[in-house]
Amino acid sequence: MKLENQFTVNAPIETAWDTLTDLDAVAPLLPGAQLTGRDGDAYLGKMKVKVGPVTSEFSGRAALTETDRAAHRAVIEANGRDSRGAGNASATITARLVEDGAATRVTVDTDMRVVGKLAQFGSGVIAQVSEKMMNQFAASLEAKLAAGESATEPETAVPAEQGAPSGALVAAPEPVEEPEPLDLLGLAGPALVRRLLPLAAAVLAGVVAGLAIRFLRRHER
Template sequence: MDLSNEFRVDASPAVTWSVLTDLERIAPCLPGAQLQEVEGDEYRGIVKVKVGPVTAQYKGTATFLERDEAAHRAVLKADGRETRGQGNASATITVTLVPDGTGTQVSVLTDLRITGKVAQFGRGVISDVSANLLGRFVESLESTVLRGDTTTPASPTPA
């Protein structure tokens, strides 16, 4: 299923790019996400999400497929397995930044594939949950790293 979201931040595209492509720095801003380790270009962690009455926790990896700084476009591939073995999630996330006055308009296109209990809720519910999580992520992002707060939680253990 394809999900499309947009948001605007009060930071230049260059600043926004450096923040959004630093997964170690932004992982604490994503509700339910915990980055556990980084090995080379592979990021490993856990994401916990509630969809309707079901809470699922996925353990997996994320890697950048593309990082085009000049075009301000990044493509991230994430794969996870539900920790109780009841399903899988896979996403290809394309982020594009465009200057917008004194800030940046961010477009996030997600090609999401889910199996297991979470998949039963369908596009409408999953889209709503995705938009809610992204909204909370942006609020956290703007109140911490985009405000110049350089304090970040402990770094993951390098492998």
């Protein structure tokens, strides 16, 4: 599945580039996302997604695999898995920055692969939700840049200490506030709610069935 999104931020291209290529700085700007640590050059994180009464949590990792400052082009490889086994997704994300007067236009091309129940959303629904997510991200990025926050400010996740072996896991130095879950029904809008509700009902039924089975097993002992 291929997605294309564009947005513009009121910041010089070099400022926008420095921020967008700092995953520590931009990850918290994504709705529902939170960094949890590092594994070598990869960033570890999680995202909470709410569909009606059901909240799912995805854990995953992302890494910058290509950066070309002269061309203002970056490639991110990311993958994630639902903690309840509803499915998994992986993506190759290519971002390109172009000067637009005093502002910067950002084009994000995503090649996404979705497996499991997540695929039931369909490409049309995912594309529309992706666009609205990107709009929220762009607004948060705009606010961050307008506030003059530097990409080199204290980070949520810290790099490995000098002398630490390559690939060593590095956790965030202290607990951070849990983000609000990404509300898919609220984000999708009325036009898509009816298409999402059957999936939400199926997931809820699965959760209830799982809890019932655990309850019965405990009382059989």
